[in-house]
Amino acid sequence: MTRLFNPVVFLVTLRATLGRRQALLLALPALILIGVAALLTATAHSPVWPPEFLGVFGFTVVLPLTALIIGTSVLGAEIDDGSVVHLLATPVPRLAVTVSKFSVAVVLTVVFGAVPEYLAGVIATGATSRLTLGLLAGAAVAAVVYNALFVMLSALTTRAIAFGLLYLLVWEGLLANLVAGARLLSAGQYSLSVANAIAHNSSLNAHLTLGTAAVMGCVVTVAALALGARRLSKFSLKGEAA
Amino acid sequence: MTSVELRGASRWYGSVVAVNDVTMTIGPGVTGLLGPNGAGKSTLIHLISGFLAPSRGEVTVSGEHPWRNPDLFRRLGLVPERDSVYAFLTGSEFVAATARLHRLRDPRSASRRAIEMVEMTAAADRKISTYSKGMRQRIKVAAALVHDPEVIVLDEPFNGMDPRQRLHMMDLLHAEGTAGRVILFSSHILEEVERLSGTIQVLVGGRLAASGDFRAIRRLMTARPHMFLLRSSDDRRLGAALIGRPSVTGVELGTRGLSVQASDYGAFTREIAALTRDEGIRLQELLPADESLDAVFSYLLAAS
Structure with missing residues (x-):
């Protein structure tokens, strides 16, 4: 367990992430989602808008952005300000550091992304249903896969937010919609497929089977975390050059 | 270990x-x-x-x-x-x-x-x-x-x-x-x-x-002169005696005493006691003037 997870790293990272000034930003996409859902509930009369709105806006905008903000800050912020050295100057295995920080990102994305997605579903449909439970499960999957990718990006580059945004716009937003093969490597499609497997709602626009989504989601998550940990184990400090 | x-x-x-x-x-x-x-x-x-x-x-x-x-x-x-x-x-x-x-x-x-x-x-x-x-x-x-x-x-x-x-x-x-x-x-x-x-x-x-x-x-950097500050009962006479020694390359008489440049640290520190005794001069103070790290460091910088 200690090679994979470290509770001290988890708690310190949790406090660091929630203690930053930008922490208020975490709730912003969720508040917009719930606000728009409430507005549409009061004004729209079509029965198909909840899965369309929550599937498209929730799964392709709110969840990825929330995961991007959180996933790039749990490790990236400490690398940027240099405080990660205090953590890395201890014998904690780098995989445990990566997985612990990833766990914080998943928990916070579930709280600020998946739970609001569920609440917006409840507001839109008036009750807990297969759709709302599907949205919750799919959003939880999105929290896992997206954060694995964003934590990996933080370990690979100091421009994780820029590359993450580019990935969301180009890969998830464009290629995964246009190229069938790209859907195999799309975190958005994994989460929609899981949501659809529970909700059985064609408006969710899922293109992968549950089995494919589950296997590929696991493979991508494990590979991203392994790569992130490997990169973290090579973390270097540059001194002044002669 | x-x-x-x-x-x-x-x-x-x-x-x-x-x-x-x-x-x-x-x-x-x-x-x-x-x-x-x-x-x-x-x-x-x-x-x-x-x-x-x-x-x-x-x-x-x-x-x-x-x-x-x-x-x-x-x-x-x-x-x-x-x-x-x-x-x-x-x-x-x-x-x-x-x-x-x-x-x-x-x-x-x-x-x-x-x-x-x-x-x-x-x-x-x-x-x-x-x-x-x-x-x-x-x-x-x-x-x-x-x-x-x-x-x-x-x-x-x-x-x-x-x-x-x-x-x-x-x-x-x-x-x-x-x-x-x-x-x-x-x-x-x-x-x-x-x-x-x-x-x-x-x-x-x-x-x-x-x-x-x-x-x-x-001390190992013998190629460069070592500076010492001396005060004695007769700085002028001591200066004259010191300049005749091969280990000494320069002497300056100032208000604070004698500034001596020595080319050989070991020889100078061995000779000074005998010299003052032979000349009948009382040595009151002998300080290495450039023994600080600043001096060591500037020598090393210049040499590298």
Whole structure:
């Protein structure tokens, strides 16, 4: 367990992430989602808008952005300000550091992304249903896969937010919609497929089977975390050059 | 025996060489790492603490390679130069968290002991964000000491400390060195290195320019003159007698006494007693005028 997870790293990272000034930003996409859902509930009369709105806006905008903000800050912020050295100057295995920080990102994305997605579903449909439970499960999957990718990006580059945004716009937003093969490597499609497997709602626009989504989601998550940990184990400090 | 060894260690970034073919052994006690900005001090510390891989050569700490070896931190404590600590934690939370990351049996008492060592007990329950720079340095040192490491590496540890804190930190490092630990610290303040450490490693332009006891290093540089200040019962006559000696290359009579330039440190210090006795002059004061690290350092810089 200690090679994979470290509770001290988890708690310190949790406090660091929630203690930053930008922490208020975490709730912003969720508040917009719930606000728009409430507005549409009061004004729209079509029965198909909840899965369309929550599937498209929730799964392709709110969840990825929330995961991007959180996933790039749990490790990236400490690398940027240099405080990660205090953590890395201890014998904690780098995989445990990566997985612990990833766990914080998943928990916070579930709280600020998946739970609001569920609440917006409840507001839109008036009750807990297969759709709302599907949205919750799919959003939880999105929290896992997206954060694995964003934590990996933080370990690979100091421009994780820029590359993450580019990935969301180009890969998830464009290629995964246009190229069938790209859907195999799309975190958005994994989460929609899981949501659809529970909700059985064609408006969710899922293109992968549950089995494919589950296997590929696991493979991508494990590979991203392994790569992130490997990169973290090579973390270097540059001194002044002669 | 615990030691830090570098054998032909080099580190370069593209075509820029930061550390160039450095070979040194650092044993128990306090060793000062000295050099101007850009000399490669921090790079050397990062190589030793496993935060950089050598481009060529070998770095070992007690026989182990530090690069990609986090287990080494069980025996090594690092105080990084960068002043970024988890500011949202209190001092005691930070040190106790470090103790837990080291999986110490009793992290609370280990952290209390380390905080006492750096005299931060009174401020331990305050958030680090409220600390002065000197206090943050001390809490970083406490975190590096909490697991009682055999090797302690400190990058500019006295930055931001007031004179009293510096003296205390010097005493602490001196005591740790005397207790048999390997203490390596870098500092750009020469008098600190001089006061704390008899052994120095001087880096100039990424190369090891000198190594060992700094006074011995100074004496070894016989190619350059050594300056002495003398006061005696008859400075003028002593000056005349001294200029006739082969070991003396210049004498200047001033208001504060005689300034003597000697080309041979050993010969001059041996001869001066006999000379004053033979001349019937009473020697009141004999001071090496350029024995400070500043002088040693400028000579080494000029020679490299």
